[in-house]
Amino acid sequence: MKQTILIVEDDQPNLDVMEMLIRKLGYEPVLISNGLEALEYVNKNPPSLILLDIMMTPIDGWVFLERFRNNAAMKNIPVIIFSAAPEVEERMTHIRDPCLGVLHKPVSLNELKDAILRFLPKP
Amino acid sequence: MERKITVAGHSISHTDIVRICVIISLTLSCIFITSISLTRHVETIYAQLFYFPILYAAYFYQRRGLFLAGFCAVIYEVLAYINIFPDTTGMIYTTSQAILFICIAAVVAYFTEKINSSETRFRSIFEKSLLGIVLFDQNTFAIRMANDPFASMLGYSRQELGTMTFARFFHTKEEQRRFFEFLGSSEDVIHFETAFISKSERPVWVNLSWSRIDENLVSCSVIDITQRRLAEQAAVENHQHYEQVTEHAPTGIVIIRDNRIVYTNPIFRAFTGYDADELYGMEIRLLVHPDDQSQFPAFMEVLDSQPSLPDRLVLRFRTKTGDTRLGTLFFTWITRMGSPAILVNLVDVTEHERLKETMLLDNERRRGTMNTVAHELRAPLQPLIGNINLLLQNPETYGVTEKIKEILAQCSLSVDREQQIIDQMLELSVLDAGKVPLKYISFDLPALLQSVIDDGDYASRADLAVTVPAGLTFEADANRISVVLDAMLTNAVNLAKPPRKIRISYTSAPEDTMHRLAIQDNGTGISSAKLDEIFNQSPGNGNAGQSERIGMSLSIAKKYVQMHGGFISVDSTLNIGSTFTIHIPKHPQNAEIKP
Numbered sequence: 001m002k003q004t005i006l007i008v009e010d011d012q013p014n015l016d017v018m019e020m021l022i023r024k025l026g027y028e029p030v031l032i033s034n035g036l037e038a039l040e041y042v043n044k045n046p047p048s049l050i051l052l053d054i055m056m057t058p059i060d061g062w063v064f065l066e067r068f069r070n071n072a073a074m075k076n077i078p079v080i081i082f083s084a085a086p087e088v089e090e091r092m093t094h095i096r097d098p099c100l101g102v103l104h105k106p107v108s109l110n111e112l113k114d115a116i117l118r119f120l121p122k123p
Numbered sequence: 124m125e126r127k128i129t130v131a132g133h134s135i136s137h138t139d140i141v142r143i144c145v146i147i148s149l150t151l152s153c154i155f156i157t158s159i160s161l162t163r164h165v166e167t168i169y170a171q172l173f174y175f176p177i178l179y180a181a182y183f184y185q186r187r188g189l190f191l192a193g194f195c196a197v198i199y200e201v202l203a204y205i206n207i208f209p210d211t212t213g214m215i216y217t218t219s220q221a222i223l224f225i226c227i228a229a230v231v232a233y234f235t236e237k238i239n240s241s242e243t244r245f246r247s248i249f250e251k252s253l254l255g256i257v258l259f260d261q262n263t264f265a266i267r268m269a270n271d272p273f274a275s276m277l278g279y280s281r282q283e284l285g286t287m288t289f290a291r292f293f294h295t296k297e298e299q300r301r302f303f304e305f306l307g308s309s310e311d312v313i314h315f316e317t318a319f320i321s322k323s324e325r326p327v328w329v330n331l332s333w334s335r336i337d338e339n340l341v342s343c344s345v346i347d348i349t350q351r352r353l354a355e356q357a358a359v360e361n362h363q364h365y366e367q368v369t370e371h372a373p374t375g376i377v378i379i380r381d382n383r384i385v386y387t388n389p390i391f392r393a394f395t396g397y398d399a400d401e402l403y404g405m406e407i408r409l410l411v412h413p414d415d416q417s418q419f420p421a422f423m424e425v426l427d428s429q430p431s432l433p434d435r436l437v438l439r440f441r442t443k444t445g446d447t448r449l450g451t452l453f454f455t456w457i458t459r460m461g462s463p464a465i466l467v468n469l470v471d472v473t474e475h476e477r478l479k480e481t482m483l484l485d486n487e488r489r490r491g492t493m494n495t496v497a498h499e500l501r502a503p504l505q506p507l508i509g510n511i512n513l514l515l516q517n518p519e520t521y522g523v524t525e526k527i528k529e530i531l532a533q534c535s536l537s538v539d540r541e542q543q544i545i546d547q548m549l550e551l552s553v554l555d556a557g558k559v560p561l562k563y564i565s566f567d568l569p570a571l572l573q574s575v576i577d578d579g580d581y582a583s584r585a586d587l588a589v590t591v592p593a594g595l596t597f598e599a600d601a602n603r604i605s606v607v608l609d610a611m612l613t614n615a616v617n618l619a620k621p622p623r624k625i626r627i628s629y630t631s632a633p634e635d636t637m638h639r640l641a642i643q644d645n646g647t648g649i650s651s652a653k654l655d656e657i658f659n660q661s662p663g664n665g666n667a668g669q670s671e672r673i674g675m676s677l678s679i680a681k682k683y684v685q686m687h688g689g690f691i692s693v694d695s696t697l698n699i700g701s702t703f704t705i706h707i708p709k710h711p712q713n714a715e716i717k718p
Contacts, residue, residue, distance in 0.1 A: 020513055109509070109516060
């Protein structure tokens with residue numbers, strides 16, 4: 001069974017291309033464009049990894065991450081923050097989470113692959 | 124000097140010898156005359172004659188005078204016994220006379236000794252006193268006596284003073300007139316301060332106290348107070364100077380004693396809106412904003428013990444018009460008019476704080492804007508890059524021909540360049556906001572340099588000569604230094620003329636406090652007019668294109684080096700080339716260095 005990667009992103013063109021890239025890398029993509037819906041989804045279907053956008057509505061990526069990590073069962077699911085916002089790096093200096101990575105948009109296929117391989121074994 | 128001779132071990136002056144001769148001859152004469160008088164019954168002469176030697180001896184030699192009186196009394200009594208006995212009345216009379224001799228001698232000796240003792244004491248005081256003492260006639264002001272301290276005070280000898288009048292010493296006619304007025308009041312005067320003029324025409328400040336010895340003679344003690352007067356004058360001058368300084372000081376100055384204002388300068392008055400009279404005597408605490416009054420130091424009320432003062436305080440003040448202003452206060456203990464007081468220096472920081480707040484708000488707003496702009500600029504690049512990657516990696520799936528692959532590769536390069544510009548713009552804006560912490564580590568510089576050269580493929584773009592000691596260690600933020608090196612190498616490659624030659628050398632000596640890494644190119648050089656510009660490029664500042672990107676990367680490099688406490692220097696010669704030297708402290712201050 002393929003490892004699933006949940007992509008939480010509110011930009012449709014991005015979602016479309018990410019779906020193809022993830023699939024190309026051999027993982028099963030799950031696309032959700034709303035943070036609240038994503039929280040609901042992960043409770044029922046914990047993914048292997050989450051690619052998380054930051055600037056979203058109604059809740060942004062940070063709020064999603066906080067609520068997600070509050071669930072003890074989700075503590076060890078890797079999350080890669082996948083954002084174009086420059087504030088991410090500064091915020092990350094205050095967070096101690098071994099299962100948290102960062103990717104700055106835009107990323108190439110190889111960069112995406114390397115980032116995912118840090119947390120997940122080769123599919 | 125009095126001449127003396129020694130008789131039987133005793134030193135006797137010639138005056139004494141003469142006196143003794145006079146006394147002996149008088150005594151013998153008296154005995155002889157009295158003897159004859161008694162023999163011939165000349166009653167009116169014999170007893171009184173003995174008073175001459177007795178008074179003489181008692182006056183000059185008080186105790187020996189008494190002995191002489193006793194001797195004369197005995198002789199007189201013996202002569203009377205021989206010539207008068209048994210006349211009882213005569214014997215009583217002569218005995219009374221003999222006793223009277225001794226009594227008169229005793230009285231004369233007593234008073235003479237008392238007078239001599241007083242005079243000795245007076246002499247002693249007069250000669251040995253450290254004060255100047257002068258006796259003068261109050262009608263003619265002629266100096267009768269003056270001691271050495273008085274003479275040396277004015278630079279005259281005592282002989283010279285003996286020919287002078289006391290009135291001539293006054294420095295001015297006005298001082299002399301004042302002295303006459305006080306002297307004419309016929310009261311004894313103490314602590315009359317005036318100025319004399321010395322022999323060398325130098326003013327001498329003196330304190331006079333005088334009293335009358337008799338109707339004409341005045342005894343006056345004179346204390347030299349010139350030094351005290353000079354000190355007072357200096358203090359007054361200092362005070363005037365101090366007032367001048369404070370009146371023209373660019374900051375507010377207020378002096379407080381017993382918690383109340385005793386002085387304010389114009390700047391402080393302008394700060395509070397009150398005038399000097401309104402502020403005088405006011406409790407300074409009342410000027411402080413009610414919310415800040417609790418912070419106001421309690422030491423203001425315990426001046427006597429002079430507790431330590433805070434370095435500075437920033438307090439809000441309530442002005443006369445009800446406005447709130449912000450002042451930084453600096454406290455200093457001073458002595459004002461001989462008493463302790465606190466000098467408070469006030470710097471009006473109202474506008475400065477407003478500006479700082481505005482700048483902070485602006486920075487925050489700018490950061491927010493840049494965050495949004497960056498997001499909006501970067502986000503659309505993601506589908507572009509993603510799709511190009513997919514097309515290039517699966518050409519067969521999407522029917523991509525070789526020609527299309529070339530076009531897609533060019534698109535990919537353009538997207539990379541765009542991303543680089545956006546990243547640099549953002550980095551500069553973040554650096555300007557000053558919110559980038561450095562992560563200090565100890566790292567091997569040659570290794571880092573090599574990785575930068577490899578990543579940027581600089582070895583293929585220019586002839587590189589690297590002279591950096593093996594094992595050279597830097598204590599710095601390795602990531603930022605790598606960005607700096609990359610920017611400097613990109614700049615060198617772009618400035619160099621084909622065939623491009625770049626020399627990288629470490630030029631710091633072991634005793635230097637800074638690392639120095641020089642990057643030298645063989646380019647056309649940079650004119651001095653352009654030197655200042657090359658580090659100050661920002662988006663939109665200059666022509667768009669490669670030079671702008673290099674300018675931004677150099678600006679970022681400069682800021683990174685400055686954040687480390689270093690700087691970048693440029694030495695450039697037209698048509699020869701440029702050398703950019705990075706100076707980084709070898710031992711960074713206040714940096715937590717991780718291995």
